[in-house]
Structures are given as structure tokens and as C-alpha cells.
Amino acid sequence: MASLSQGVTKGKKIVLTASRAENSIYGYDPFVAFTNTFPHKLFPRSFLKDWFEPLTNPDGTAQFMPYGLRKAEALLMDEFGEENVVSANAAELDKFVGKDTKLICITSMDPAGLAYVSTTYNSLIGFGGDALNAAEFRWLMDRPVMKRKGIKKLLGGAGVWQINEAGLKDSLGIDYLFHGEAEGALIDAIKRILNDEKVETDIHGGKPTPGQIPLIKRAACYGMVEVTRGCGRMCQFCTPTMRKRYSVPLDVIMKEVETNIKFGSEMIFIATEDIFLYKCKEKFKPNKEELVKLYKSIADYPGVRYIQVSHAALAPIVYDPSVLEELAPILLEKSRWSPEYRPSYRQKFISVEVGIETGSTRIMNKYMKGKALPYSVNNWPELVLQGVGNMNDHDWWPLCTLMTGLPDETEDDLLRTLELIDNLKGSKTFLTPLLFIPIEEALLSKAKRVSLEGLTELQWEFITQCWRQNIDFWAPDDKLWIHSMIFSVYWTISRWKHGRHSVKPVMKLAGFPDSFLGGAFVSTSDGKFEPHFEIPLADELVSREIEKQSAEAVSKSSDN
Template sequence: MNIMINSYLRGRERLETVSGKKIVLTASATEMSDFLNNPFIAFSGGFGKGPIPLSYVRKTLYPHRPPLADGQASYVPYGLRKVESILIEGGFSSNDIAVAYPEDLDKFIGPETRVVGISSMDPTGMGYVSKTYSSIVGGGEPMNRIEFRKLVNHPAIKKYKKNLKIIVGGYGSWQLERQHVSQSYGVDCVLMGGRPGPIVELFKKAINGEPLPHIAKADESLDNWNYNQEMPITKNVAIHGAVEISKGCGRNCQFCTPTMQHKIDVPLEKIMKEVALSVAQGSDHITLITEDMFLYGAKDPRFVPNREAVVKLFKTVGDYPGVKSIQAAHMSLAPVYHDPQMVKELAEILIAKSWYSFGKKPIITAETGIETGSPRLMKKYMAGKMLPFQPEQWQDVVTNAFGILNDNDWYPLATLIIGLPDEKEEDMLQTLELMDKLKDYNAFYVPLFFVPLENCVLMKQKGAEMDSLSKARWDFFIKCWEYNIKIWKPTFLENRLPNPLLYNTFDKFIIPYFGKILGAYYGLTRGASGEQFKQAVYQLSMPMPDNGRRVKGKVKAKA
């Protein structure tokens, strides 16, 4: 007991006597984690935690890497690293800046602190994944929202709030205004955009105690500034060894913000400086941040890929000493169909640097957007997505691209959108038709509710809600997860339950048993949608009639 009391008193004394850094940069607990070195598991931050204690979830799902010797965070989001570099290049001393995990803020916030800068992708749970799966699965508020609220209410921030300003930026900062919570969260300024000049000026005002605008816009219109000249390289390693290779997309999909920006490529020399820095600081994984890996170096207005530039980029990164694995963030499907040889040449590089495996076989993956099977919606909202092909060819583009990808051991993570404005029943039936065509391919499908993001063309439209799920939409949602379970459950169980008896026990008895319990719970608690929920959970928890494993688009029976 005495040890506990002394520890508490020492912690309290430290909180009371620390002078603090002038600028402290941080993010919520979910966003400061590498999710056990798995970028795709990070999507689970958009789910509710249910009855599980927050302390347990933090330790088992999104723990933080050990801090550096000076107590600062070792791995943080790439955007936060960019802000750190912007401030240093803008004239602030690195000695006045600390980048800290939320649990360590009391070591850096004190009476001398003037700014707490917070980066956030999804502060209120309004992102695509959060909106969809917290409402469908339940379990309460998304963990992203819980952790952001915990962060802005941190005792150290509260204690010294009268001396400091809170600036919240990042791709999700707009959510604070949309949800009208900035004031209640104590946020002084919501920063939208990432242009260095306005960011530096905003922090200077905060340091000098000058009033801050409630909303500040660091305009990123690539027509108005030289991105590669003004944006500095990072000074320290980011989570997953993130390195930006291009910004913007230019395909002009109306539901998406990055696609509305003109594409600009980061020069290879600049990319390799950040790769070298990441490796030197301990990351042997490199994540290439891009809206479309296949369009690096492309100049054609119809988005024809530049095979030579793309292959050279990945080969140069892969050949750098110390790089063990490479993961690209996003890709599009039209370049795959247009240039299968490019995919083959990249596969030869990336399989040797694979981050993921299917069973014991290394695979390549990246996130891509199918969005819909409806040519009408494609033409209306994303007419540039399938270029150099036509909207009427979209289903052929998708199915052929999946075949090419699978033949080269690429297993895409594919998103599809439910409830686009003006989506009709026949549009959803066409998407179901497309899913039927994809049933023999290896992929992971993520159906998502439409969310009107800030600064996209459709931002004023109404988002999709769970209550708007028609029978066709429910059938589509279930079909996506049926395919996921059929493809991925056998490998998932085999990796954890190598004993055939245990495997069969879980597959045929334990999972269906809990599925019945969960289905009954949803049936009783989801009102008018209860019966649909119950049947969906029953259906998805049952053993699949074929527990075969899919390889390159075909089902290979287990021996």
C-alpha cells in the first residue's frame, strides 16, 4: 500500500512541477498505435468496444510502441510527423516541441506549454467504417470517438488549459464542426488542410497568445502552391514506416475528398530520403502512402499508367538495405486491366517483400474501391474512376482486374458503398450481380454506408443509415461477409487451431452456438430490424458447406 501511495505522490508531484514544452503534438490512443503492426486491423478502431474494459482493449488491440529515451513517442501518425517537420522548418526549435503518447502528456504539458496540436482521422466516429459498423454491430460508441474524448479531457490539458490553445487538425478535423462539439471539447481552433505556411502562422499566433480563428484553412489546392517545394520531409519515423509517394488523385469521384485534388508525385529522391530515415530509426516495414500506387509518374489525362516509373519506384524502395516488407496504401482497378504486365513485374518485387500471408503463402494486398456495380451511378458520381475505359465497362474492368491480381498473388481489400444519393433498387441489384461474378476470386470485401465527407462534391447530401437498408441492401451486405468468411475463416482458424479436432469443434459447434446467442440478442434489441439482424448473424456463423481454400480464383480442397 505504501508503495502505491508513494508512486501516486511522485506522479502527482511530477504533474505539478514539470515546466512543459511550448508545443506538444499528439493524437488519440487508437491513432497513435500500429495495431500490432497491422495497418488493416486499424479499421477496428471504428467499432464499439462493447462491455470490454477500455484498459484491456488498449493493451490487446491498440498498444503503443515503447517511448524513446526522452519519453517522447517513438512511432506516430505520418500526418503528425509532417506537422512536426513543418514547424521545425518554419522556424520553431525542435527543443520546444514534443511528440507524445496520450498516456505521457503529463511529462510534457506544463505552465510553459502554449499549444497542444492534435491530429485526428476520425474524432467523432463519422468515418465510413465507424458510421457503418458501430451502428450495425453495436457495442456503443466507436473506440475512435471514445479515445479522442479521453484525450481532450486529459488531466494535464485541463490543468493548464488557461495557458494553452488546442488546435485539432488532420483529415477528420471537420467532424468536430459537423457534430458541433468543438466548444464542449475545449478546442480553440479546427485546422483544415495541410499547407505549411498557414500552419506555421497559426502556431506562431498561439505561441504569442494571440486570438485564433475558430476555423483555420490551410488551403491545399495544388493549383496554388508547389507541394514538393514547400512540404518538408519528415524528421522522424512514422507508424508502419509511412512514406508519401503521391498526393491527390484527380479522378474526381464525388464522394471522396482526395480524388478531387490534382495528383502530384513526390520525386523519387525525396521518397528515398524518408525511406532511409525510417529504416535508420528502426522500421524495416515501409508503407507507401498514395491514392493510387499504379498512377505514380503517370501523365496521360486518361490515367494510363507509366509502367516504367511505377516499377522503378517499387524496385528502388525494395532494394534499399534494411527494407524487409513493403505495403502500398491504395490502388485502382482500371490500370490493372489496362496493363497486366505492370502487375506481373510489380508482383515479382513485392512478393519478396510481402507483409501478409494467406495460409503459409505470401500475398500482396492494397485497398481499392469497387463502390458499385451500377454503370449509371458510376457515370453520375465517378466517371473518371474507370478511365481509360467507359462506365458501361465497369463490371468487366472489376472482374478482369481481380483475375489479373489473383493470378499474381494480389488479394485486394475492396470497399463498396451502400446508399449513394439517388441509389435505386436496380442499382443495388447490379451490384449484387457483380458480387456474383466475383465469388471465385480471393479478396476481402468491406461494404460501407455512404458518408458525406467534408470538401467532397456530395458533402451536402444525406448519409446512408441502417434504417434505410432494403432487402436488396441487406442481401448485398450479407453476401460480402459470406464471401469474406468463406475465403478467410479456414486460414484464420488453421493458424490458431492446428489441431483438426479443435478446428472442427470451433467451426461446427462453438462459433454457431455463440452466433445463435448473438443473433437472439440482436433480434430482441434492434426493433424493426431485429429479425433481419438475427437471420444475418445466424447465417454468417454457420459452418460453410465447403471449407476449401481459394487459390488464384479457384477452390483448392484441403487434403
């Protein structure tokens, strides 16, 4: 104990941390974390004390940290020694930051509340300040330990671009911003920082080879394990398409499963841009045998209580629905989502995030031409309906994202999306409407962002039609009080912020029928969801063109 006390007093050379919002595990419910995108003033401080639960090891170090930070931690421990590197929760930083500390490394996905969900829902609510993610990041950076002289601060993570966009670097006391993947450039940059050499404020990572990617040494939040990196479908609003696709070997995956369980996680969260990318065949066709082997290996590992998958594409399971049939028993047994967890859930189900994005084949051809492979995006609405139907047949209830505001979007594009949403009535889904946000590294990074103030009535219909379906499916017994709350909040607060285009769509969300209000879009669905489509495969030339564009995008990104 004496040596530990001495080490704590002197501090560690490099300390890693994250905000409470980003390194809590919320009872192994990652979807609860989305509430951090809501206005922070809606949450009393007394409530937040219990809401956030960053867990601590007996030695004071953080039990869980975001996966990306754990990867950086492993790189730093290998280079500088485990005795010089530590990850600590925000409230425990004083125990590890001392006279020997030279650098504090921070990670954040949403430090200024400018990510897709934060921008959309903070604006929609319309009062209560900026997102809780942003408020918690400020709380971390305002701690006295962060202001000690002689200690440099480096911020990385998926949200690092927000600091420059919001002009917050100086006010938050951040010295360096690390953009991109850490494995190829982080160590060299930190060596130079520690040697007091001149280092550019904005540091850009390279494109690592698989051999440069380290194994995590401690548990990640939700027991996260990366099984693929990169994508290749060429969605222009997304960053993974700029990274070369790579499937992690099973033995490497299982070593990280072992580490997560050893250090206290009960869940394994599968990090991937698409669950079906794992060792996929040509044109993104799923490799059923390898997928079953992967998930059975994880499910059979002692101590794994839950398995959660992050993202999935629809095209692979339209091509081969038997993949769902094979995986469903494995994942259902390990699902967090059951009546035992929440009595409002009618049965046990599998949840995964699915990007629908639009119902317009014109928009798909312009910005997401590879999203439907091995099919053509010319049949995108039918593919979406069939894919969701196939998922529902095997107790997969997807959380589906859709967006408005992509460059050059027209009213006809929006009508096609609204028709698709209408045709999804009766499906077992959670529809999440989002506003388009240009993200660093994406091909559309220079595009104009859309704001709530400029939304048309059709765009408001897009948002409210999604939430009408969510209320109908997920909260049918609570409609009365939900409708009353929406009506009251809108007419007392939100109406004056959102303007006249929002009136009819929001009143429909408050329970008034389409037949009474009319408006820019009127639902015609009978609520029956029974898709049966035969969808033709894409032309070979289309597949080759997308593969060529993907390779060029990855190469260009590497050069930059």
C-alpha cells in the same frame, strides 16, 4: 541529462500528440487497426493496456506518430526550432507540457467515430457504445494535462470535420479546428495563436505547392511515406479528387524511407490514392518503368523488412497486367502477409485496398465517371472482375470496399451491385461493405447520410452477401462457430435493433441456404472465378471532359 530534465520541467512551447488508437502500430499490421471502429465496450480496459502499444524513444518522445502529424511537426520545427517542438504519446504528455507550453496540436482520423467504417460496423454490431476510436480520443482530451489553463488546443487531421458535425468542440475543450492541408496555412495560424491574436475557430488550409511540403524528421506509424498526393478521377464522395495530382520525386521519397528506418521502423507503408498513379501517363495509364524503379529502390534499402501499399485502382492493371507481374516478386518478398505471420494464411500474398464501390454503371456515370479510365465506366462490372482476376493471378489479394446509400441509389442499382458481388465468388478478396457518409471537402459533402435504421432488405443483402464470401474464403474451417455466434447474437440482441428487413439476409449469413430462405436476392453463382473480358477503351471526349472537371474542382477548392 540536467538540461533534459530542466527542459521537461519547463515544457515545450508546442506539443504534438494523438490518441493511443491512432499512434500504435499493432505489430506492423495496419488492418488490425480497423478493430478500433468497433464498439469500445467490447474491449475490457485490462485488454486495452496491452492492445495499444505507442512506443517511446529513450528521451520520452514518441517513436512513431501519424504521418500527417509528422509533416506538421517538420513545419513547426523548421519555423520555431526543434528545441521548442516535440511529439509525445498521450501517456507521456506530463513530461513535456509545462509552464512554457502555449499550444497542444492533436491529430485524428476519426475522433467522433463518424468515419465510413466506424459508422457502418458500430451500427451493425448494435451494442457496446460508440467506436473505440471515439472513446480513445475522449480519453486523450479528458487527461488533466489537457485541462491546464493558458494552453490552447488545436485539432487537425482527416477527421476534424466530425467535431463540428457532432457538436463536440466545447465539451472536449478544443480551441481551434484546422481543416485541409497544413503546408500552406498552418504556420501563419499558429504564429497568430502564439501571439494571442484573434484567430477564427475553424482554420482552413490552402493548396500547397510541392516545394512547400517538408520532409518528415522522425518516424511515422508503419513507416509511412507519401509517393503521390491528389488523384483526379473525380469520384464525388472522395476528397483527394479535390487536390491536384503530384508525384513525389524518388530522391525525396528515399529520404523519408531513410528517416523511417533510422528511427526504428521495419516497414515502409506507401501512402497514395492509387499505387499506379505514380508518374502515370495520360488517361491514368501506368508507368511501369517508374513503378518498378520506385519499389525496387525501397525494397533494396537496408533495414526495410516489410512494404505495404495503401490503395490501388483496377483499370491500370487491366490495361497493362504486366505491371503486376513486374511488381509481384518485389512486393511478395517484403509482404507482411504469410503463413509465418498467421498460420491461417495459406500462402504469402500482397494486400492492397481497392475501391469497387458499386456494380451499377448508372451510379458510376453519375458519381465516379473517371474511375475506369482509360476505359469507360459503362463496362465497370467486367472491368472489376477482370482487374481482380489479374491481381489474383499474381498473388495480389485485394481488400475491396463497396458502398450503399449514395444519393439517388435505386433497387436496380443495388441488384447490379449484388450481381457483381455474386460474380466475385471464388476470387481471393476481402469484401468490405460500407454505408455512404458525406465527407468534408468532397463534392457530395452536403448529401444526406444513410443510417442502418432505414436500410431495405436489398441493402441488408448487400452487407451480408459480402460477409458470406469473406467467411467462405478467409475462415472456411471456422464456419460452424461463426454461424452459431451470428445466429445467437442476432436473435438475442441485434434483431430488435435492426428490424424485419434484416431477418432473411442475416440468417443467410448464419448459414441458412438461399434455397430455403429465398428473399430479395438469391445467389446464382457456381463459385468459379475465371474472368476473361475484352474491354474497349473510353472515348477521347470522355477523357477530356473528366480532365476538365478535375481541374475545375481543384481550382474551386483552392478558391474556397
